[in-house]
Amino acid sequence: MIRGIHHVGLTVTDLAEASARWQRLLGLSPAAGDGALLRCAYEDFCVRLTAGERGCVDYIAYELEAGVTLAEAGDRLSGAGTLAVPFDLPAGRFGLRTADPDGNGVAVVEHVAPDDPRPDVCKHSDALPGFHPRRLQHVNYLTADTPRAVKWYVEALGLKITDWIGDDACWLHADRDHHVLAFLDKGHAHIHHVAFELTDWGEMRVGLDHLAAHRRPIVWGPGRHGMARNLFAYWRMPEEDTFIEFFADMEVLGANHQVRHFPDDTFASNTWGQLPPRSYFRFDEEAIRAEWEQSQQLGARVF
Numbered sequence: 400m401i402r403g404i405h406h407v408g409l410t411v412t413d414l415a416e417a418s419a420r421w422q423r424l425l426g427l428s429p430a431a432g433d434g435a436l437l438r439c440a441y442e443d444f445c446v447r448l449t450a451g452e453r454g455c456v457d458y459i460a461y462e463l464e465a466g467v468t469l470a471e472a473g474d475r476l477s478g479a480g481t482l483a484v485p486f487d488l489p490a491g492r493f494g495l496r497t498a499d500p501d502g503n504g505v506a507v508v509e510h511v512a513p514d515d516p517r518p519d520v521c522k523h524s525d526a527l528p529g530f531h532p533r534r535l536q537h538v539n540y541l542t543a544d545t546p547r548a549v550k551w552y553v554e555a556l557g558l559k560i561t562d563w564i565g566d567d568a569c570w571l572h573a574d575r576d577h578h579v580l581a582f583l584d585k586g587h588a589h590i591h592h593v594a595f596e597l598t599d600w601g602e603m604r605v606g607l608d609h610l611a612a613h614r615r616p617i618v619w620g621p622g623r624h625g626m627a628r629n630l631f632a633y634w635r636m637p638e639e640d641t642f643i644e645f646f647a648d649m650e651v652l653g654a655n656h657q658v659r660h661f662p663d664d665t666f667a668s669n670t671w672g673q674l675p676p677r678s679y680f681r682f683d684e685e686a687i688r689a690e691w692e693q694s695q696q697l698g699a700r701v702f
Contacts, residue, residue: 410451426531458504565663616694
């Protein structure tokens, strides 16, 4: 039913500031001249900003496979015991909005075929910056009940289980990318990260140098996940209460992929050996301050 993620909806406290920040740090550009809609490259948009009292990830929108209608998606959600309501979006998009069992906002939007289906490298642009992600690709959540969350996304959205680490962390896929979504049991529900794909290790280096120039410290990485295989680096966007992942070289699944079970050890998390700091699964002010002080040796904080 789902072909992948379409966009992330963010609630921000200052539209102009947030739009400029997401463009500056991630190399995004305005979609059709609208600063509230941002894109990586030639897609219609991958980030939607709306004003609110606090910054947060409001919802994740998934794009339906070609030929699947909103009515059919609504029937599937209803069959999974979930009420969905109509959801109007900019850029001629229409969808349904609901929530998963943890209360995370979920939307489904109709597939719209691109005007030009050629690969991005075959297109011309006078607007795209030199550094920009290839695409928005996946999100990960913390939860207090991984099996419940996984069951809902399988039944309601038709996602498929890819792999487990131990008994409490599960990754799910929509197409042949290793995962589009994951859940880790940390005793509470919270978005963990929103992930943008970069082309390769060289572009990862460019992206991390870019963040360093803008005084955004890397919290974990660079490294390579054993499960999923991808290169990774995680950094915090505290203004919207989430981490951002830059990644490249994710595993592409075989046509007859069988669910695998990885041990909950260092090698499954990072074949290069380093586990994340304790603050990596926290979103409180003390954790943010500890990361900044470690990276800057008690230097002045810029966010």
